[in-house]
Amino acid sequence: MKYALLIYGDESMQADATSEQQMQVMAEYGAFTESINEAGVNLGGEALDSTGTATTVRVRDGETMTTDGPFAETREQLGGFYLIDVPDLDEAIAVASRLPGSKYGSVEVRPVWDWENNHPA
Amino acid sequence: MGLGEQPSSLSDHARALDQVFREEYGRVVSTLIRHVGDFELAEDAVQEAMAAAMVAWSSGVPRNPAAWLTTTARRKAIDRLRRAQTFARKQKELEYLAKLEQVEEDKEENVDSLVQDDRLRLMFTCCHPALNQEAQVALTLKTLGGLSTVEIANAFLAAETTMAQRLVRAKRKIKQAAIPYRVPPDHQLPDRLSSVLAVLYLVFSEGYSASEGDELIRHELCDEAIRLGRTLAELMPDEPEALGLLALMMLQHSRATARTSDGELVLLEDQDRSAWDRAAIESGVELLDRALRRHQVGPYQLQAAIAAVHTEAANAAETDWKQIRLLYSKLAEVAPSPVVVLNSAVAVAMEDGPGAGLDMIERLAGDLDGYYLFHSARADLLRRLGRVAESRAAYSRALELAENSTEKRFLVRRIQELG
Numbered sequence: 001m002k003y004a005l006l007i008y009g010d011e012s013m014q015a016d017a018t019s020e021q022q023m024q025v026m027a028e029y030g031a032f033t034e035s036i037n038e039a040g041v042n043l044g045g046e047a048l049d050s051t052g053t054a055t056t057v058r059v060r061d062g063e064t065m066t067t068d069g070p071f072a073e074t075r076e077q078l079g080g081f082y083l084i085d086v087p088d089l090d091e092a093i094a095v096a097s098r099l100p101g102s103k104y105g106s107v108e109v110r111p112v113w114d115w116e117n118n119h120p121a
Numbered sequence: 122m123g124l125g126e127q128p129s130s131l132s133d134h135a136r137a138l139d140q141v142f143r144e145e146y147g148r149v150v151s152t153l154i155r156h157v158g159d160f161e162l163a164e165d166a167v168q169e170a171m172a173a174a175m176v177a178w179s180s181g182v183p184r185n186p187a188a189w190l191t192t193t194a195r196r197k198a199i200d201r202l203r204r205a206q207t208f209a210r211k212q213k214e215l216e217y218l219a220k221l222e223q224v225e226e227d228k229e230e231n232v233d234s235l236v237q238d239d240r241l242r243l244m245f246t247c248c249h250p251a252l253n254q255e256a257q258v259a260l261t262l263k264t265l266g267g268l269s270t271v272e273i274a275n276a277f278l279a280a281e282t283t284m285a286q287r288l289v290r291a292k293r294k295i296k297q298a299a300i301p302y303r304v305p306p307d308h309q310l311p312d313r314l315s316s317v318l319a320v321l322y323l324v325f326s327e328g329y330s331a332s333e334g335d336e337l338i339r340h341e342l343c344d345e346a347i348r349l350g351r352t353l354a355e356l357m358p359d360e361p362e363a364l365g366l367l368a369l370m371m372l373q374h375s376r377a378t379a380r381t382s383d384g385e386l387v388l389l390e391d392q393d394r395s396a397w398d399r400a401a402i403e404s405g406v407e408l409l410d411r412a413l414r415r416h417q418v419g420p421y422q423l424q425a426a427i428a429a430v431h432t433e434a435a436n437a438a439e440t441d442w443k444q445i446r447l448l449y450s451k452l453a454e455v456a457p458s459p460v461v462v463l464n465s466a467v468a469v470a471m472e473d474g475p476g477a478g479l480d481m482i483e484r485l486a487g488d489l490d491g492y493y494l495f496h497s498a499r500a501d502l503l504r505r506l507g508r509v510a511e512s513r514a515a516y517s518r519a520l521e522l523a524e525n526s527t528e529k530r531f532l533v534r535r536i537q538e539l540g
Binding site for chain 2 (some may be wrong): 067068114
């Protein structure tokens, strides 16, 4: 049986954390990842960039509408996700607008955290 | 030049430099962004280059100030990246550096087209629909207009820290979410161009009729919007709506000085038409003619046409209201909105009498109850029909909703005149 583990938390706490606190959290995540790797149950996962970098895509009457910011409609619930690799946000929005979910609800496009070019989240 | 004039000649020099910086900022920063791929780094490097220019240009501005600033800024960017490397060997920064060191001076014959493309790229990136409109406006004024954060905050009566955060967030999103730096492909162009036009017109409108505060007109915002609109119209001479927007702004702005008298609001019908800027009207009408010849009518061309009809009349009574009404109904077709119907109703009232206009206006109550101009237009028609008590109530409602103090004083005067 496959399960998705969706991680929720307060971004502002992360942003305000000292670098020591951040290192500690990183270490905890490192240990967790190792433990599920050893158990052979890890199928993959990514850290996401903050909601400030999110764009919400909806398609209504065949027209693509984009909104700056994360998905914020309490009447809708998370129903699934795709991970895609494309050159830029325009391409990501184009793919998102073909996703049936953007027609029936909304699709939040959030960059995956880029470890190579950023300090720890 | 006498000795006594020396201080003023120094400040003349400073003013001349300021003028050059403002003119060239968007050009230089947009090219630097293409070179370094990073807004923050490009802006910082251009700031440093301008500081260097203050010293280097003390005996005179070079023949091509933009080229001087671009070359200097690129060197400053290289210095910054080298310094950053010693702290962290970041992949992206190493790539920028390798690329930057390869960038040769743009070949003389290519400079114009490359740089023009750069400013267009920057306009489309700043007005990308993945950024909210407030961020689009702030970013456009900052990076293309070269306005400081304080100037933008003052223009929109926002706190400087709020504006600074808005800019930081927008730039971070462009970088982290990889918003591309390019002019969109043809199939996306109509949509994307309309968001660029909307941002410029929003800047202009906020300047022309400030939604809050004491001053009715903030000329610096109007001037900046017209300057950017002119750049856009030069860069996209085949886009009739870009020409239409510039025409609209010039025609509206031609009435700016007549719109207030001793700080008080003067309505179109009462304005001293000899104070209208005829040169601006001529250029506006010429631009509009150029746009209309392309036979792709759009909302900005129609609004410019309406403004042009007003400028042709010697006074309010002689205005071709029938023509204005036709233009509004065309506008309602291409860009339907209750505000367009409201304006159309005012034209109907001028042509067929206040009763006919009022009938149209009453039907908008559901949509426009929170809009002060709906109540003031309604009050005016009620006044003309002699329905004084209702008129007073409508003016009072308008007064509750208005936020600009010049407009509030105007409404108070109207209420007093009702007796």
